[in-house]
Amino acid sequence: MAYTQYDTVVANNPEELVAKLAEAIADGWQPYGSPVSITEGFQVLQAVVKGSSNVGGAPGDITSDSITDASDVGxxxxxxVDAAAARAATGSGTSDFSGSYNDLTDKPVIPAAPAEGDAAMLVAGTDLVTRTWTAQMIHDEIARQIAAIPA
Known part of the structure; x- marks a missing residue:
């Protein structure tokens, strides 16, 4: 059903408009749009309609089914009724992923950690291969080099 009637309610001030609109609403009219102020005579006008802009709905009723360009998900x-229902409607938060890196597929190849160096390699300082040393080995080598500085 579409709007079947269109009219206007005109008043000399906002208070009078409220009273006249109350009468029109009681008679089955519904405000349509916003009130308009007419500068000549300082009148206020409100468009009113009877019928409905919605298929099968009452005046002013808008239902999700009457929105023709919305998807079923929308x-x-x-x-x-709540955030959980909205997440369920969009499929958000429904993953069964455990959060473990090991559960992933198509993971990038992570290179192996560099080989561990020993004190002799650290002392020589000529190794061209990336190595790891413990903090204790580095400390000991620095202490050895400081001690070897002539006084």
């Missing part, structure tokens, strides 16, 4: 979000 409509389901519109009628969701």
């Amino acid at each position: 409509k389901a979000v519109l009628v969701s």
